[in-house]
Amino acid sequence: MMSKPVLEAHAISVRRGPSEILDDVSLSVASDGQLLVRGPSGSGKTTLFNILGLLSTPTSGSICVSGTEASTLKRKQRALIRRDTIGFIFQDFQLVPDLTAFENAALPQDHTGERDEEWLETLFEELAISHLTTQYPGTLSGGEKQRVAIARALANRPDVLLADEPTGQLDPKTTSRVLEFLLRLHESTDTALVTISHDPSLEREFDQTVYLENGSLYDDAPSNSRQSHVQPL
Secondary structure, three states: OOEEEEEEEEEEEEEEEEEEEEEEEEEEEEOOOOOEEEEOOOOHHHHHOOOOOOOOEEEEEEEOOOEEEOOOOOOOHHHHHHHHHEEEEEEOOOOOOOOOHHHHHHHHHHOOOOOOOOHHHHHHHHHOOOOHHHOOOHHOOHHHHHHHHHHHHHOOOOOOEEOOOOOOOOOOHHHHHHHHHHHHHHHHHEEHHHEEEHHHHHHHHHEEEEEOOOOOOEEOOHHOOOOOOOOOO
């Protein structure tokens, strides 16, 4: 039985002046799905990440998250949906330097006013960073920062996890380890996973890959120049 979509984009277009950043992009991710969006620099990946995560709004089209049409909501309403249903992993980690690793991971829970330290401890255990709870970001390696960022992204048990170039600043060995953690946590937490990356080595690990080039989405490599009609995973 096919799972219901947790994240849907319908005919998304984003224009900045005369430029079309995204052009009629549609995709659908099931509640138990995992999707890789690949594309080179300048293809519109960051814009798509921001749109899917309700960090910005499209010029036209709609975004539905966990059954809620969100693209036309007011900023505060979008913020509440982001907090409750979406986890973010940013390319540059975005850890707060004067907070410990554990405090960084707890930030999404602090925004709700409810700490679940047992769940955070479970995440740190799963990510093999329990020994880093009192460390500050400045003392951590890139891979350790990324794992703290993953714990933070999962702190509120989101319906969907959005990862923007999650391995972009990591060496191959750390990339493999972080990807393994992401996929394992996707399975164990029933959180849909959407990863946006230029890295072709990630393809073999994902159930479905789509390709973004010049603001358009394709379900084959861009050289095939075939427009995508992406079906739910």
